[in-house]
Amino acid sequence: MTISHTLQKAIDSLRLQDVYLRDSFAHCHDEFDPKYLGEQEALNVQQMHVVRQTVIADLEGNGKLVRVFVRFGVRWVNPIAERSMDEQGSPSVVANIEAEFIAEYALEQEISQTCIDDFATQNASLHVWPYWREFLASQCERMRLPRIVLPAWQLPHHRREESSGC
Template sequence: MMTENLQTAIDKLRIHDVYLKGSISQCANSFEPKYAPDIDKLEVQTKHLVKGAEVVKLDETLFLMRVFIELGARWVDNSITDEAKSIRAFIEAEFVAEYSMDEELEQACVDEYALKNASYHVWPYWRELLMNQCNRMYLPRYVLPTMQLAQNRRQIDENAIEDR
């Protein structure tokens, strides 16, 4: 559902940049995906966390909102009961989505946009990184679905359209 805070943020924010802040990928010491006979039996678990958002004043008329998003995938052997030992491989990344704005938004607008919309801009970069890293590590191909935020698209005033 579109709230007033979210609509205000959508109206005032312009995507400025999306970039990778850091990433890590690793296989467990004894795990060799290229030669693992039961690799297709591993379960994939994913992580998606909006870590935070900040607003930086660049000059008198320009502000920058930065949203930090952590994403990850791990391949788990469910036949191992110890959770730490069940993780056979993982890929994690932190992305930053930057938005420019001409006036500072209220914190409620920043928070709601960060939680509900920022991941939409980061998602294609995460999908590409994950698929490529799976190939490089000989992990099973894992394709994330495309992200769609139908509920959070800019609302168009029906009366404004009729007036044209």
């Protein structure tokens, strides 16, 4: 897979400055106590990943900053109750963890909004992913939720073709 012209232009024009947590939410629902529940392994895990928005900020004489807001989430669903759904037609969520991170990039040369959008949707999450992995692992441990080990994230165009020799 090759990188599009607009994405490459954004990669060449943006320099990562910071990644930080903007917002987080963690909750075990009323009747659910993960420490003493023997059915943890039976819970279904659902994940969320959304690039919510990009904002270009003028730094008053110091250039521009592109801020990408990326939201992640995991929720544990009771598989038995999930089949029947609750009164509102939603799955029976017993716990959830969500976090929104901001990745900030110095804009070294002007680029189009299309370039910025391509970068935000195809590349920015790569920079945020390690922070989300650590945050999720830490929250799971603190809340005594089943451990979730998220894989390292690699962009498709960085993958090597498999050879028969390895």
